[in-house]
Amino acid sequence: QVELQESGPGLVKPSQTLSLTCTVSGDSISSGGYYWGWIRQHPGKGLEWVAHIYYTGSTNYNPSLKSRVAISVDTSQNQFSLRLTSVTPADTAVYYCARLPITYIVFDSWGQGTLVTVSS
């Protein structure tokens, strides 16, 4: 059974860069068959797809964030990462990493989520 675990700072200052890593266990990112992605949820609000990546490095970004976001994968560590630049308090959210089958862009396994607060 696949497990995903987010890690990274819980507090980021405005204008700085948010960096998160998702460590995958129970499945190999490089085995193919799945994308690996990030979703965020603003406090008390709905869900927003951020980006996803294939083990080859092929990426897909939400256009609303594309100018500030980068997703990358490290198959040797079985991890993938998110970087979001020039953050503002509007980027405060719970960030989830998730697995997506390549046949359906749905999120079939999720990490527990990590709250990132943007504040000075």
Next chain:
Amino acid sequence: EIVLTQSPGTLSLSPGERATLSCRASQSVSSRSLAWYQQKPGQAPRLLMYGASSRATGIPDRFSGSGSGTDFTLTISRLEPEDFVVYYCQQYGSSPYTFGQGTKLEVK
């Protein structure tokens, strides 16, 4: 961008009753590319349905989905106490992949 509107915002029912949740898209969702998720407080969402009507692994058969085009429905045939949480729909027919704002199912 496809906007998904879920209704009602809150649905008040009793255990054992039937729940019908609606998800309406601002434009047609191709190939019935619609999913439903359940989110319990303090937890990540859980995939319930995909392809509008296919249950995800381990989802009980009291959950069913239907619809096509712009109108989709999640039905819970006999509500169990653990079903009274929040439900989201998501379309994956076109990027950006978007979610509805959620329906909260509460005990009447």
